[in-house]
Amino acid sequence: MHTTPEMPFRRPSRTVAIGRIGVGGDNPVRVQSMTNTDTRDAEATLAQIAALSDAGCEIVRLAVLDEAAAKALCAIRAGTDVPLVADIHFDHRLAVAALEAGMDALRINPGNIGSEAAVDTVVAAATAHSAPIRIGVNSGSVQKDLLKKYGGPTPEAMVESALTHIAYLEKRGFYDIKVSLKSSSVTRTIAAYRLLARQVDYPLHIGVTEAGTPLRGAVKSAVGLGILLAEGLGDTLRVSLTGDPVTEIGVAYEILRALDLRARGPEIISCPTCGRTEIDLVGLAEAVEARLRHVPDVFTVAVMGCVVNGPGEAREADIGIAGGRDCGIIFRKGEVLGKVRGAENLIPAFMDELERYLTEKKE
Ligand code: SF4
Missing domain, CATH: 3.30.413.10 (Sulfite Reductase Hemoprotein, domain 1)
Structure with missing residues (x-):
């Protein structure tokens, strides 16, 4: 386990592999981001992946909105060896296409993709490609029944939402899972991760979502992620800033450096x-x-x-x-x-x- 005298504890977690990059367990806290180019434009997306990678980004996520975007993934895969995650909502066919195009992992919430058969298909494809799945709960996308039960997107509602999605995978014998629970509220984000960390040992992808423009977003991320990391929580992080994602990477490494977890650059x-x-x-x-x-x-x-x-x-x-x-x-x-x-x-x-x-x- 990675420790320093000042930071003696990191929550033990399972390890997943996003391509050549290990996340969780004894691995360093991984830095990741997401492209904001149109994924259908492979050239522009590859240029941004290269810029992110040069800045120290270790895992890049791409939004896959439609079939054309899924098709572009083949050219993107051919143009980079950076570990890539396909971010997909609702459509299990896009998930399968992304894996066939060589994506290293998926971000998809299995409870949102329709039938049990569709979940079976995604789990079979992820297993065949040794691709982990990140369950990504955002406070804005908690299921209606949970919002009603808890009176809003509370940390408890977010955690129950994540556990529901996890159960879809576990009951199929799939444990190659990462989890995120993001909110634009720093306090809610912290409370949700603390709660979840007591219940599962999957690696945690931490982030404060929609954090804002570079100054405000960097401060919110530093406070939220800094507190979680100081408590030993978080195996990979994404700083979400409005603007060029390359800026996020510098902020992420400064957060890690401030806690003596990792350093990059002078x-x-x-x-x-x-x-x-x-x-x-x-x-x-x-x-x-x-x-x-x-x-x-x-x-x-x-x-x-x-x-x-x-x-x-x-x-x-x-x-x-x-x-x-x-x-x-x-x-x-x-x-x-x-x-x-x-x-x-x-x-x-x-x-x-x-x-x-x-x-x-x-x-
Ligand atoms: Fe002022 Fe000297 Fe301190 Fe700089 S190093 S803030 S100049 S006292």
């Missing part, structure tokens, strides 16, 4: 600036962030504004700069490399040093 420590700031810290931090945006290596860069707290943080970092009066002191792993004089020289000098550091790391 950590940039920059002070908030204050009345003591003696250099163009905002300009410097932005230049550093822009340069490092696509660097996957894990290391720390500190960009600090003054001599009060600056040298301490900069010394701790792999590479850092602390501002002084009209000057900056550059550090590398605790060693002072030198003093740069003249405000106009700070950004170029630090960026040069950063380039040297990145080149040496590659060697």
Whole structure:
């Protein structure tokens, strides 16, 4: 089980394989997202899958709305080896077609696909293709009878909904299951996952759905997913943001990094600036962030504004700069490399040093 001294517990869960990626058990918490291209447009969808993968996305989900979208999956499969999940509502034929096209997993709620025979067909196809099924309950799609029973999409209603869908699969001897219980309410999402985690050992796909635009969505996701992960819950996560899904991946890794669960890309420590700031810290931090945006290596860069707290943080970092009066002191792993004089020289000098550091790391 993945543990750190600060994070000693992770809920034991079964493992499922989405293509080459294991989810649950001792696997790291997996980062996933969903394309927002028209799946029928294989070229555009493949371009977005590639961008997501470059950013560190490990599993990509695609909406399969109709037969044309299901047909496009063959070309999409041929163009990428990223593990892919077909997201299907109601139509079991699309689920079978998606598996035949080489999708690695399904997201489908078996209670919503019609007859028992249709569920039999999907389970047989998923078994034949060794494809797990994610049951994805959203507070907006809880069955009417459960809404009536619980007086709305409460956590209890969401959990009972998930258990109902799980039962469709279990009674057919199918246990290759992942479960999600998403709500746009952070508190309801947390309560629902806590409740479900006591009742099943299937891996949990966690997320706050319809979280919103990048700032609001990132905050809601960080609070909701952060609390769940800190309690050991969650085997894979999706941060849902309105906009380019690639943004979701950076947020997901920052949530995992904040909890010492996973890291990808450099950590940039920059002070908030204050009345003591003696250099163009905002300009410097932005230049550093822009340069490092696509660097996957894990290391720390500190960009600090003054001599009060600056040298301490900069010394701790792999590479850092602390501002002084009209000057900056550059550090590398605790060693002072030198003093740069003249405000106009700070950004170029630090960026040069950063380039040297990145080149040496590659060697
Ligand atoms: Fe202010 Fe210095 Fe702290 Fe930056 S490091 S916030 S400049 S005291």
